[in-house]
Amino acid sequence: MPNFIDRRLNPKDKSLGNRQRFLRRARDELKRAINERVRSGKIDAVGEDQVIPIPRKGIGEPTFQRAPHSGRREEVLPGNKTFGTGDRIPRPAAGSGKGSDPSSSGEGEDDFQFVLSREEALDLFFEDLELPDLVKLNLKEVVTFRPRRAGFTMSGNPTSISVGRTMFNSFGRRIALRRPKQAEIDAVAAELAKLEGERRPSAATQQRMVALREELATLVRRRKLIPYIDPIDIRFNRFEPQPVPNANAVMFCLMDVSGSMGEREKDLAKRFFVLLHLFLKRRYAKTDIVFIRHTHEASEVDEDTFFYSTQSGGTVVSTALEEMLRVIRERYPAKEWNIYAAQASDGDNIPNDSERCVSILDKTLMQLCQYYAYVEIIDERESEMFRHADNGTSLWNAYREVSAEWPNFEMTRIAKPSDIYPVFHELFAKAPAPAKRR
Amino acid sequence: MEKRSKSLPLLFTSSDWNFDDLSRVYDAIREIAVTELRLDFYPNQIEVISSEQMLDAYSSIGMPLMYQHWSFGKHFVHESNLYRKGRMGLAYELVINSNPCITYLMEENTMALQTLVIAHASFGHNHFFKNNYLFQQWTDAGAILSYMEFAKSFIARCEERYGPAAVEAVLDASHALMPQAVFRYRRRPRLSVERERARIRERLEHEERTFSDLWRTLPLAAEAEAPREVETDMAERQSAIEYPEENLLYFLEKYSPVLKAWQREILRIVRVIAQYFYPQRQTKVMNEGCATFVHYTIMNRLYDKGQISEGTMLEVLQNHSNVVFQPHFDDPRYGGLNPYTLGFNMMRDIQRICTEPTAEDRDWFPDFAGNGDWCGTLLDAWATHRDESFIRQFLSPALIRDMRLFSLQEESSDPYYEVTAIHDERGYERVRSSLANSYDVGMTQPDIQAVGADLKGDRKLRLKHTVHNGATLVEETRNETMRYIQRLWGHEVSLVGVDAQTDKVLYEVSSKELGEKA
Numbered sequence: 001m002p003n004f005i006d007r008r009l010n011p012k013d014k015s016l017g018n019r020q021r022f023l024r025r026a027r028d029e030l031k032r033a034i035n036e037r038v039r040s041g042k043i044d045a046v047g048e049d050q051v052i053p054i055p056r057k058g059i060g061e062p063t064f065q066r067a068p069h070s071g072r073r074e075e076v077l078p079g080n081k082t083f084g085t086g087d088r089i090p091r092p093a094a095g096s097g098k099g100s101d102p103s104s105s106g107e108g109e110d111d112f113q114f115v116l117s118r119e120e121a122l123d124l125f126f127e128d129l130e131l132p133d134l135v136k137l138n139l140k141e142v143v144t145f146r147p148r149r150a151g152f153t154m155s156g157n158p159t160s161i162s163v164g165r166t167m168f169n170s171f172g173r174r175i176a177l178r179r180p181k182q183a184e185i186d187a188v189a190a191e192l193a194k195l196e197g198e199r200r201p202s203a204a205t206q207q208r209m210v211a212l213r214e215e216l217a218t219l220v221r222r223r224k225l226i227p228y229i230d231p232i233d234i235r236f237n238r239f240e241p242q243p244v245p246n247a248n249a250v251m252f253c254l255m256d257v258s259g260s261m262g263e264r265e266k267d268l269a270k271r272f273f274v275l276l277h278l279f280l281k282r283r284y285a286k287t288d289i290v291f292i293r294h295t296h297e298a299s300e301v302d303e304d305t306f307f308y309s310t311q312s313g314g315t316v317v318s319t320a321l322e323e324m325l326r327v328i329r330e331r332y333p334a335k336e337w338n339i340y341a342a343q344a345s346d347g348d349n350i351p352n353d354s355e356r357c358v359s360i361l362d363k364t365l366m367q368l369c370q371y372y373a374y375v376e377i378i379d380e381r382e383s384e385m386f387r388h389a390d391n392g393t394s395l396w397n398a399y400r401e402v403s404a405e406w407p408n409f410e411m412t413r414i415a416k417p418s419d420i421y422p423v424f425h426e427l428f429a430k431a432p433a434p435a436k437r438r
Numbered sequence: 439m440e441k442r443s444k445s446l447p448l449l450f451t452s453s454d455w456n457f458d459d460l461s462r463v464y465d466a467i468r469e470i471a472v473t474e475l476r477l478d479f480y481p482n483q484i485e486v487i488s489s490e491q492m493l494d495a496y497s498s499i500g501m502p503l504m505y506q507h508w509s510f511g512k513h514f515v516h517e518s519n520l521y522r523k524g525r526m527g528l529a530y531e532l533v534i535n536s537n538p539c540i541t542y543l544m545e546e547n548t549m550a551l552q553t554l555v556i557a558h559a560s561f562g563h564n565h566f567f568k569n570n571y572l573f574q575q576w577t578d579a580g581a582i583l584s585y586m587e588f589a590k591s592f593i594a595r596c597e598e599r600y601g602p603a604a605v606e607a608v609l610d611a612s613h614a615l616m617p618q619a620v621f622r623y624r625r626r627p628r629l630s631v632e633r634e635r636a637r638i639r640e641r642l643e644h645e646e647r648t649f650s651d652l653w654r655t656l657p658l659a660a661e662a663e664a665p666r667e668v669e670t671d672m673a674e675r676q677s678a679i680e681y682p683e684e685n686l687l688y689f690l691e692k693y694s695p696v697l698k699a700w701q702r703e704i705l706r707i708v709r710v711i712a713q714y715f716y717p718q719r720q721t722k723v724m725n726e727g728c729a730t731f732v733h734y735t736i737m738n739r740l741y742d743k744g745q746i747s748e749g750t751m752l753e754v755l756q757n758h759s760n761v762v763f764q765p766h767f768d769d770p771r772y773g774g775l776n777p778y779t780l781g782f783n784m785m786r787d788i789q790r791i792c793t794e795p796t797a798e799d800r801d802w803f804p805d806f807a808g809n810g811d812w813c814g815t816l817l818d819a820w821a822t823h824r825d826e827s828f829i830r831q832f833l834s835p836a837l838i839r840d841m842r843l844f845s846l847q848e849e850s851s852d853p854y855y856e857v858t859a860i861h862d863e864r865g866y867e868r869v870r871s872s873l874a875n876s877y878d879v880g881m882t883q884p885d886i887q888a889v890g891a892d893l894k895g896d897r898k899l900r901l902k903h904t905v906h907n908g909a910t911l912v913e914e915t916r917n918e919t920m921r922y923i924q925r926l927w928g929h930e931v932s933l934v935g936v937d938a939q940t941d942k943v944l945y946e947v948s949s950k951e952l953g954e955k956a
Binding site: 002003004005006007008010014015017018019020021022023024025059060061062063064065066067068069070071072073074075076077078079080081083084085086087088089090091 | 460483488493510514515538545610614615616618764766767775841843846853856857861862864872873882886903907908911922
């Protein structure tokens with residue numbers, strides 16, 4: 001007799017440890033692949049599951065292997081059809097043979113694809129980024145309560161009756177008290193009716209009929225006495241309020257949409273916003289986005305309008321800041337929300353307005369904001385010219401004052417899509433630049 | 439149909455399996471295996487697993503217990519990718535050469551398939567493991583599971599103590615040398631887990647003791663003494679070395695000047711596993727052939743006795759013919775000779791030669807043609823041969839004709855392949871010996887041996903690759919492997935390729951030129 005063992009219920013992930021070791025091993029490659037992907041312009045896809053082909057570098061398992069096609073060797077093959085001894089068959093030129101040469105390279109790269117879950121991909125993506133100044137988050141942890149199931153109770157709101165548990169109790173009680181079933185009553189009644197139908201009932205039958213009548217009466221009485229559902233059966237779902245830490249963030253996207261901002265500039269700005277949004281979404285339970293666009297006047301708009309509709313006019317940046325202030329006062333009290341702002345602009349502003357912007361930021365906005373990033377989108381041709389932080393547009397020069405004043409204000413320039421990620425990286429790098437004067 | 443003389447009741451009717459059916463079937467198979475085939479096997483342990491568990495088992499080279507390493511994770515990902523894409527089916531079973539012999543059955547199999555698999559693995563493979571001389575000599579079925587348990591916990595402990603990265607570095611390097619980590623001529627030592635444990639504990643304790651002594655009590659004196667001690671130690675080791683040594687991992691384990699005790703132990707574990715699988719590498723054709731022959735014979739007997747239905751038999755036959763399917767060399771599906779087919783065909787052929795020999799067979803196989811005892815002949819062949827000798831001895835002209843085998847020669851300098859032999863009177867011998875050679879592990883594995891090491895001087899390790907038939911090594915992996923050896927040896931390692939016939943040096947590399955592994 002053999003020993004049969006059912007192993008199907010054993011834990012499955014025996015090789016989980018191996019998978020983790022492999023992930024660690026391939027980590028650098030995976031990271032590089034993801035960054036490459038972001039750089040090549042598929043930022044929206046960052047939030048999805050990623051299929052990453054893994055190059056074999058770093059995960060190869062070398063051994064001493066015989067080089068294919070070197071030296072002399074003889075092989076036996078099945079299925080000879082036309083060959084005779086001594087036939088000579090031209091060898092296929094090296095490289096043009098079938099692709100599945102089982103030589104040094106092993107399986108092709110395509111064979112080795114790794115599906116990273118959204119979480120795994122984002123973890124790699126944001127691995128060395130950290131939100132600046134998270135102190136406020138702790139102070140602002142307003143605790144809210146969420147109901148959580150906690151068993152059953154005897155009293156409660158009719159809407160929270162637990163039908164299953166109630167019927168369970170009722171069933172048990174009915175069995176315990178032997179409540180007659182309808183079928184039993186029916187059976188007795190049917191027999192009685194049948195006997196009553198007889199023309200000339202014998203004495204025995206009459207006796208039986210009396211007994212049956214009595215039994216029927218008892219059954220019906222019992223049934224009336226023992227209700228189907230008694231109030232004591234009823235149970236309610238019990239909920240207990242459970243404290244949930246509440247971390248909310250709101251992100252303000254500010255953008256200049258005047259004529260000087262073309263498609264290219266808007267596209268670059270969008271990428272930056274998307275990245276910031278993804279980043280915030282990972283940190284906070286709830287993230288709101290407010291889109292504010294401005295020309296010479298500012299307004300809060302929805303996402304589509306923000307990115308795709310055009311509006312002509314001059315450029316007054318301070319209007320956007322005022323609008324942001326208004327929205328904060330109206331809907332996002334700084335006590336409850338972590339406020340992040342990202343402003344994208346090409347740096348144009350009407351004269352004298354830049355000073356006004358600085359004063360708004362200095363006096364109010366920077367005290368409310370957790371973080372304020374200013375991204376200036378410049379022409380690729382200009383990037384050389386603006387390499388030094390000292391040179392810049394009027395807005396850039398004005399903001400440099402703010403930057404010097406506030407550690408949570410960052411500014412940078414973007415010229416092409418491939419700049420975005422490094423810039424983003426720089427803005428949120430884990431080890432911030434030496435603290436500035438506050 | 440007329441063969442189904444005495445009809446026994448069917449063993450099962452439903453295609454779904456359950457444990458009652460399985461054990462009834464097991465007993466029926468066992469009856470045939472013992473009385474008719476005279477098989478001799480380890481006690482069986484049959485375990486039912488799911489497909490995920492099968493994938494787990496696959497990635498740890500088929501061992502139920504295995505230490506953790508990223509390469510197993512890599513194989514797991516690779517195989518589960520293939521499986522999910524539908525490009526690879528999973529094996530129906532997995533069998534482990536242990537005592538008791540463990541067979542894994544997939545839960546997805548139908549009852550017919552489970553029957554086939556039990557016959558194939560629990561009796562066919564099991565008999566082969568127990569009786570073949572290679573397995574008897576080189577593996578220790580009774581001890582392997584507890585040894586693996588020891589290996590797993592030892593490596594886990596090392597990871598805890600020295601960090602996973604340090605352990606991984608040693609394992610990576612050792613895995614690269616696995617093909618060069620077997621003794622081909624010397625018998626491996628018996629595994630005894632208790633003794634093994636005691637030995638290591640002793641060794642590590644000793645190391646710790648000496649370490650703390652040096653460190654705590656005699657800091658100055660010890661420092662002065664240490665180099666002298668190392669020197670005498672080296673001299674001792676130097677004189678103990680025997681050249682040449684083919685088991686490179688053994689060589690490194692014993693004589694590497696830089697490895698610590700726990701690292702040597704890891705090398706030893708990898709070496710033991712390599713040695714354990716060495717017989718399997720040499721008996722692929724025979725092992726699979728034996729199992730296939732056994733299941734084929736047993737299933738037919740069950741059918742003849744009326745114990746399985748025609749439907750079941752059809753399913754069995756369909757699976758059987760899938761297993762022994764051999765596409766021709768010009769078929770896009772061709773991927774080499776199918777060991778199942780070759781082994782099964784040869785054994786059926788032996789059966790035929792024993793019972794209905796032709797004049798040609800009597801000519802070629804005078805010692806057993808027509809002896810009538812095919813079972814005894816096969817039992818003997820299973821016990822005393824490996825692939826290479828089995829083919830050399832038993833491949834018949836009839837089968838060469840049947841499979842239309844021909845041998846093809848490839849010479850790197852020649853732009854043409856040459857057909858050196860086909861299935862004709864002149865060619866049989868050549869086809870047979872060339873096929874036998876291609877199953878000779880000694881001829882297909884590169885021959886690399888340690889030929890010198892100067893432990894007292896510059897500590898350079900010299901390896902020699904004897905090049906047969908001009909077959910060189912793939913440069914990329916060769917260099918990678920050299921770096922790994924350097925990691926284990928700690929000093930310069932050089933490899934010289936020397937032609938076997940002319941003694942001409944074909945190439946020479948040194949780990950110094952290659953640089954340290956990134």
